[in-house]
Amino acid sequence: MKEEKAEPKKGHFLDLKIPLGVLLNFYGVALILYGLLSGKEVYARSMGINVNLIWGVIILAVGVALLLAVWRKRPARDSGKS
């Protein structure tokens, strides 16, 4: 049970960070836009806090970070390293 025993080269599956990043970017942008366009009355439940705007910014940041991570890994993958 050696760790380093050369494993057969494994198929490179779709990088999960891409669909996840795209989804979170969409959510971030949608919530920010809705947060900017919606009236104050929407936020009666959240005690006047525009939670869509705040949370949208945070989600967008996570989404952008995920896509950045994919983009930064790109050269390594082009040279055949997974």
Add this chain to the structure above:
Amino acid sequence: MAPVISLLFIDYAIIAGYILVMVFVGYSLRRYMRTGEDFFLAGRSLPGWITGLAFLSANLGALEVIGMVANSAKYGIVTVHFYWIGAIPAMIFLGIFMMPFYYGSKVKTVPEYLKLRYNEATRGLNAISFAVMTVLMSGVSLYAMALLFEHMLGWSLTASILFAAVVVLLYVFWGGLSSSIYNEVIQFFLIWLGLLPVVFLGLKSAGGFSGLAQKLPEAFLHAWKNLGSSAESPLGVSWVGVVMGLGFVLSFGYWTTDFLVVQRALASKNLTAARATPILASFPKILIPILVVIPGLVAVAVLPEFSKTAPPGAEYNSALILMMSRFLPNGVLGLAITALLASFMSGMAGNVTAFNTVWTYDIYASYIKKGQKDEHYLRVGKITTVAGVLISIGTAYIVKQFPNLMDFVQLIFSFFNAPLFATFLLGMFWRGATPWGGFIGLLSGILAAAGHYILYKAGALHYASEMGANFYQAWWAWLTDFVVTIAVSLFTVKKDPKSLAGLVYGLTPLTKETVKLWLRPEVWGSLALVVMLVLNIIFW
């Protein structure tokens, strides 16, 4: 009954975005599914962080989230036991001690390990009971989802069931275990992003942690203090029952032998990643009470229907939904709904993938049609996926009979999983366990669980609560399996030690980790245990 929540265009857009991405993920994985191993085990190619998050999310389904918020509103902070003592030690044990035998022996399923270690009969018993159980669970997921969406949004029960089933069918059919795992990781992110706003807004409304503490009964604020005896314990179970029943038998039985979770680790790209899978999962697991316990406590503090002065008979399972409708404006509301939808669908997908793997390898390829080509089994797996979804739909309507879904799950676990852990423990760590010892032990354990249940229901055994009965049932089933396996092993023929190499401790070369010390599973596992211990002391 009028729906509790009304959605706007923004919320529907958020739900649709998730569905589109999941179908797209399934569709793009389709072309990678060339062999059985690609379909059933994700080609054993995934990194530890993905399998780790999937390992955790596989258990963060419908019942977890809704049921645990309900438990928290009903019992208070003691609910953390399902996340801490009832999960972490077992996960660490799996990663450090058991994974070398699971992953190292290159088995494809948990029943296959039982065949190699014991015999065909033991495998058959486990494979068939597991297949039945996963299909039940899948139906549970589906029914719970449809019921929730009917109550919450006014959607038709049948429409929700069929819609979710079709989406799950599509992406599992195309991408197999990889689709399931990817959905689970996406679900992990969604559940945090979707539920954290409820936690923050709920806490703010209750006046922060100190305000919350003032509004709750004293007994709600302690994890251990009130567990001195089953009579005074809010759960109706004393600390002995919690530690032995939940912490030892149920938790180890579930986390270390349930193929649904173990399958995630088997999809890892190497042994280090496989061992890291449950250990990486243990850290976010420790934090899940933030998402489920706090909303339950806030519900008691701020929602009149759950306050301690309210008339009895509160519908605790609706606590989370009422919290969402109370605090979330449209927008983040859609996100929370999506998080729930994702956790339901991934729960179902996880069950369907575990079912198709066990059915194809352990039942079809072992008893029905042996020695076929790989493509044949790949095709069978795809057909089984369709069948599994259809059976789930049927099961969804059966599950309606059971009033408390969480207790139902515990009941099923304790019939099958609790004794199984004894079979594995002896199989992996005692070379003297014989094939027939394993089989008769396992069968006796299952019968003991069933017998205990019958005696309890007939009124011959008394416990302070249903939960207590479940915990002790698991304990007796485990003990029966353990004792019977040893007893029968002393009188039956042993296996040739050579055939047990790689399967049993002492006959297998010890795992040599070559990664840096600070990356080793042992180091992280110990850290998780320390964190858990400290938290238990803080919330004593």
